[in-house]
Structures are given as C-alpha cells and as structure tokens.
Amino acid sequence: MKAVMPLAGKGTRLRPHTLHTPKALMRVAGKPVLSFLLDDLIALGVDEMVFIVGYLRDEVEAWIRAEYPNLRGHYVVQEIQDGTAGAIALAEPFIDEEVLIVFPDAVLEVDYGLIATLDDGHAGVIWAKEVEDYQRYGVIVTDEAGDMARIIEKPSEPISKLANIGMYYIRDHELLFEGVRHTLAADPGAGGEFFLTDAFQYMVDHGAKLLPAPVRGWWDAGKPETLLDTNAHLIERDLGGIDATASVEGAEIVEPVRIEAGAIVLGGSIGPHVTIESGARVEGSQLRNAIIGAGAKVVNCDLGDSLVGAGSTVQNCTGSISVTDFSTIVGGERSPRL
Numbered sequence: 250m251k252a253v254m255p256l257a258g259k260g261t262r263l264r265p266h267t268l269h270t271p272k273a274l275m276r277v278a279g280k281p282v283l284s285f286l287l288d289d290l291i292a293l294g295v296d297e298m299v300f301i302v303g304y305l306r307d308e309v310e311a312w313i314r315a316e317y318p319n320l321r322g323h324y325v326v327q328e329i330q331d332g333t334a335g336a337i338a339l340a341e342p343f344i345d346e347e348v349l350i351v352f353p354d355a356v357l358e359v360d361y362g363l364i365a366t367l368d369d370g371h372a373g374v375i376w377a378k379e380v381e382d383y384q385r386y387g388v389i390v391t392d393e394a395g396d397m398a399r400i401i402e403k404p405s406e407p408i409s410k411l412a413n414i415g416m417y418y419i420r421d422h423e424l425l426f427e428g429v430r431h432t433l434a435a436d437p438g439a440g441g442e443f444f445l446t447d448a449f450q451y452m453v454d455h456g457a458k459l460l461p462a463p464v465r466g467w468w469d470a471g472k473p474e475t476l477l478d479t480n481a482h483l484i485e486r487d488l489g490g491i492d493a494t495a496s497v498e499g500a501e502i503v504e505p506v507r508i509e510a511g512a513i514v515l516g517g518s519i520g521p522h523v524t525i526e527s528g529a530r531v532e533g534s535q536l537r538n539a540i541i542g543a544g545a546k547v548v549n550c551d552l553g554d555s556l557v558g559a560g561s562t563v564q565n566c567t568g569s570i571s572v573t574d575f576s577t578i579v580g581g582e583r584s585p586r587l
Contacts, residue, residue: 250364252295252349254286255336257303257327262472265573266558271305273353274312275476276540278483278507278524282470285356287317293361295349297321299340303330332442334432341426348422350445352415356479358466364418371396372421372457375449377411378467386412387446389461397459400446402438413446414467421457428452473556473571477538481505481522495525509543526559542574 260272267275273283290298302309302324310324325339337350351357359376367374375397377389388409392398401408419425428451432443453459468479489505491497495512503520509527517534525531526543534550541547542559551567558574565580572578 250293250295250347250349251344252290252298252351253301253337253340253344254283254298254351254353255301255327255333256283256309256353257301257306257330257336259304259330260471263476265571266556268573269305269308270574271309271312272471273309275470276526276542277356277470277476277480278488279509279526281312282356282479283313283353284316286351286353287313287320289357289361290349290351291317291320297323297343299323299325299343301325301327301336301339303327330442332437332440333445334429334443334448337445337448338426338429338433341429344422344426346422347418347420348425350417350419354415354469354471356466356468356470356483357414357416357464359416359464360462363462367418367420367460370458371460372424372452373417373419374460374462375400376414376416376464377461378414378464379410380412381410386414387444388412391461394458395461397449397453397461399453400450402444402446411461414464416464417449421452424452424455424457425449428455474554476556477522477540477554480524480540481538484522484524500531503537 256273258272260267263272263275274281300322303326313322323343327336327339363374387400387402388404389397389411390399390409425448428448431451432447437443449459468482469475470479484505484507489507491508492510494510495508497514499516500514501518506520507524511528512525513530515532519536522538523536525541528544529541531547534547537553539552539555541557544560545557546562547557548564550563554569556571557563558572558576560575561572562577563572566578
C-alpha cells in the first residue's frame, strides 16, 4: 500500500509562524505534526509515499529526507493551488494499488486494522468525526446501510455533523482517479478550487461503497488555538514529563508539562499544558498553555495561550503572544517574580 500526502498549502491561519515554517512542520509536544502521521504510516507498513509539495517545498523535502532516510518518497510540485482534487491528481502516475490519502492538518488516532477487515463490497474508507461546528467542514450524509450517500462542503444547514477529517483509504484507485479527472473537467467550486470530495461523490454515484469510520482521536493543528489544544492533549496523555537533563530550580510545576533536554527553568510557575523545548531558558515567568520553542529565552513574563518560536527572546511581557522564530520582544519593566 502507498500513501499520498498533500503538503503544498501555505498555512495562512498559522501566520506568522508559517512564513518560514511549513504548516506540517509546526511542532506539538516536541515534534512536528507531520512526524506523528509518518510514524503511524511507517508502522502500518507503508514505505512509499507521494508528497505533493509547493510552498516552502525545499524545507519540507530536506526535513523528510533527513528524518526519514529509508522512506521512499516522490515529490511532485503543485504549481497552481487549485484545490484538493488538483493536488491528488498529481499523484496518479505513482499509484497502481490501494492507497491512503492523508492531509497533515491534525494529529490522528485511527483504527488502521479496519483496512485489513474491510469487506470486498467496499471501495474504501472515509474516517470521520461528529462535530458541532459542521459549517467548517465537508460533512458526510449516510444511507440506511451506514455508507456514504453524499458529501457536502461546509453546509449552512445541519444536514449532518459527521465531518470529513482528511484521511482516506481507497481500494479502488482506478475509480478514484476517474472521479478526480471528472472533477477537474467540471467547473470549480467555491474559491475557484476543485474538491477531492467531489471525486468521492463520483465514486458513490458510480456504484462504489465508501464506509465512514469513526476516529479514536482527532486533534486539529491548523490554527494557533487548536495547535495549543493539541499540545495540551498530547502531554496530558503520554508525552509529558521533565527530561533528566533539564534544570528546574525554584519553580512551581503545575502538571502536566513537558520540559525537554537541556532546558533551564529558574523560578516562576510553569503549567499546566506547557511545552518547553530543548535548550530553552525560562526565568522568573508564569506560563500556562504555551509552547516555548527550542533555544528560546523567556524572562520575567506572565503568558498564557502563547506560541514562542525557536531561538526567540521574550522579556517583560504579559498576556497572550504569538512570536515567530528568532524574534525579539521586550516589553515595559515588570517586577521580577523569581
């Protein structure tokens, strides 16, 4: 089985961080979102993947090659951002068997065993999750048998709350790409884009059965507030703790936190839901629900709901901030709290 992963997007909701960091390489609980997904696919036995690249492609390719040297990767450039169907169409020359399609917008926990037990009558699986803010997603309407009947992008009426979360297993790859070609030959949808979901609708309209399957976990990483929520969940679950080589002196630690190798914390209060990455230094500060990037320095601050990029310096600041890598912010003087 092969996999296709679209990575060409600009990640505008995560600016300013994505001005120089690809969206899929934004970090939660100590590692990039993309790494969680690749680790799962490799564990599943997928060793050949097609990466659809575009924005900051050099950074994406260099990171994958360095971190996953044994992965057989094909890199295809999406020159025109014409939507998800346009992205997947570029993978067709490399796909000659069943395929997983994964959009790296979230950390996922799914039952991959469903692939092995899927009956012959089904052409694929669409993993989905019931949500309240259904207007943000493509939602799936099922038939009496529980299979997909329709998929509707961002409905204004609550026709369904079963959200398509961007992960698919397709057994009938030939019908999939037939549907993609049909979609690209039609008029584009909202925003001038061609949606992969229209190709799935084509498959269903031509007799294929697609099974919506629940996810065990789906933690969005597409905007700052959800990135922080995902970090909080992961360190609550099993990725928290204080590394043995970290130095913590005179600080109140409110679990759960993640303090990585070589980090230094002097005084203040840390937590809950704070990740301090390797080599960062935090002095006399109160941090809650925050990610402090590797090598960053935070001094005399009181911060919540904040992202501080790697190598940055933040001093005498209060409130909520979002600071990209290698930035410097120095606020007015505050009384030190050590």
